[in-house]
Amino acid sequence: MPNQKPFWNKILFFFFFFVLSVYVNVAPVSSKSTIEPCSNSDSCNALLGYTVYTELKVSEVASLFQIDPIGILTANAIDISYPDVENHILPSQLFLKIPITCSCVDGIRKSVSTHYKTRPSDTLASIADSIYSGLVSADQIREANSISDPTVLDVGQTLVVPLPCTCFNGTDNSLPAIYLSYVVQPVDSLTAIAGRYSTTITDLMNVNAMGSTAIKAGDILAVPLPACASNFPRYASDFGLIVPNGSYAITASHCVQCSCGPGNLNLYCMPASLAVSCSSMQCKNSNLMVGNTTAQKSGGGCNVTTCSYGGFVNGTIITALSTSLQPRCPGAQQFPPLIAPPSSVIRESIYAPAPSPRSDGAGTLSPKSPLVPTTSGSHPGLPLPPESGPSGSASDASPVNPLATLTSASLLFCFVKFIMAIL
Ligand SMILES: *[C@@H]1O[C@H](CO)[C@@H](O)[C@H](O)[C@H]1NC(C)=O
Numbered sequence: 001m002p003n004q005k006p007f008w009n010k011i012l013f014f015f016f017f018f019v020l021s022v023y024v025n026v027a028p029v030s031s032k033s034t035i036e037p038c039s040n041s042d043s044c045n046a047l048l049g050y051t052v053y054t055e056l057k058v059s060e061v062a063s064l065f066q067i068d069p070i071g072i073l074t075a076n077a078i079d080i081s082y083p084d085v086e087n088h089i090l091p092s093q094l095f096l097k098i099p100i101t102c103s104c105v106d107g108i109r110k111s112v113s114t115h116y117k118t119r120p121s122d123t124l125a126s127i128a129d130s131i132y133s134g135l136v137s138a139d140q141i142r143e144a145n146s147i148s149d150p151t152v153l154d155v156g157q158t159l160v161v162p163l164p165c166t167c168f169n170g171t172d173n174s175l176p177a178i179y180l181s182y183v184v185q186p187v188d189s190l191t192a193i194a195g196r197y198s199t200t201i202t203d204l205m206n207v208n209a210m211g212s213t214a215i216k217a218g219d220i221l222a223v224p225l226p227a228c229a230s231n232f233p234r235y236a237s238d239f240g241l242i243v244p245n246g247s248y249a250i251t252a253s254h255c256v257q258c259s260c261g262p263g264n265l266n267l268y269c270m271p272a273s274l275a276v277s278c279s280s281m282q283c284k285n286s287n288l289m290v291g292n293t294t295a296q297k298s299g300g301g302c303n304v305t306t307c308s309y310g311g312f313v314n315g316t317i318i319t320a321l322s323t324s325l326q327p328r329c330p331g332a333q334q335f336p337p338l339i340a341p342p343s344s345v346i347r348e349s350i351y352a353p354a355p356s357p358r359s360d361g362a363g364t365l366s367p368k369s370p371l372v373p374t375t376s377g378s379h380p381g382l383p384l385p386p387e388s389g390p391s392g393s394a395s396d397a398s399p400v401n402p403l404a405t406l407t408s409a410s411l412l413f414c415f416v417k418f419i420m421a422i423l
Pocket residue numbers: 226245246261262263264265
């Protein structure tokens with residue numbers, strides 16, 4: 001019938017207009033971050049991938065996150081024996097791993113121990129995007145501080161800065177791991193990120209509950225880093241210490257330093273170079289100090305005696321002496337290479353094409369993760385990760401419109417169906 005056409009055209013026009021306006025309204029708030037549900041009060045060590053926004057002293061970066069400057073240096077394998085290293089000026093745009101404590105707040109893993117004191121000319125957007133390099137959004141700061149009018153910030157106001165982190169039980173595919181919260185940069189691809197952090201696309205997709213390899217600048221990914229786990233008693237103040245391969249941690253009031261890698265993933269602790277006024281680090285009934293090993297060839301193998309660090313309890317360094325018969329005598333302890341305090345940013349190292357990841361990814365199971373089904377990641381509503389491995393759920397960084405992507409995607413889908421139906 002000829003008079004039906006204009007009618008349909010009108011419907012089509014209005015529907016299209018409607019979809020377009022909804023899409024335009026919701027599209028800007030779709031940065032994703034990985035959410036890990038949690039139910040207990042346990043916390044874990046985690047890392048933030050932070051880009052220094054302007055030239056800052058090590059101690060200034062530390063005070064932005066209210067953490068120990070030495071902790072930042074050791075986490076990045078920067079040599080702390082340089083004179084006055086805490087006042088060393090770090091170059092703008094330097095990428096650092098910031099060690100933080102990841103807690104459970106309102107059923108979700110996050111860090112809430114960071115506070116920021118506002119200065120003149122700060123805006124929520126500059127605090128979020130620049131000072132904290134996109135690890136938090138302006139809306140999240142507004143929400144966490146119940147700010148009704150974000151255009152009015154009093155100078156000197158102290159704001160809680162909620163920061164993203166995940167624990168996933170300190171493991172990835174049953175191996176010890178610490179999680180880095182990584183803000184995707186415009187030049188990034190999932191392949192490059194997997195290559196840079198020696199993981200696989202499949203693993204990144206599983207951990208972050210991703211349905212596709214698409215990532216966008218501003219998304220925040222949880223990147224598992226292989227690590228050395230400690231076995232300290234629960235009542236030790238450094239219970240749960242976990243150190244990623246290639247780096248160091250300082251503990252026991254700067255008395256003990258622990259390192260991880262490169263040869264194996266056994267945590268190795270010894271007296272720190274800064275150690276002053278520390279409790280005894282000598283093992284009982286022995287002349288060995290924390291970190292010392294003696295080896296004696298004996299019939300059939302090597303008798304190895306080790307004095308190891310067992311945690312910091314009530315200001316006391318716990319030591320443990322162990323003896324074992326090993327097939328071969330151990331060689332000298334290997335340490336991760338240290339770097340000098342950086343003074344310039346080497347662009348190539350950040351943006352160079354990363355080496356190929358160990359596995360190509362989408363849809364194929366890596367041999368590393370035989371127990372984690374690829375589909376486990378694709379149910380954002382999954383209340384708890386499967387036991388065999390971590391799996392987060394993706395969520396919008398902004399609390400304003402949690403269904404933004406879903407809404408626009410399903411409306412587009414309806415629109416396409418509608419068009420197909422009438423053609
Ligand atoms: C630790 O990192 C080093 C350097 O990146 C690498 O060569 C080594 O294979 C890693 N060790 C383990 C046990 O993963």
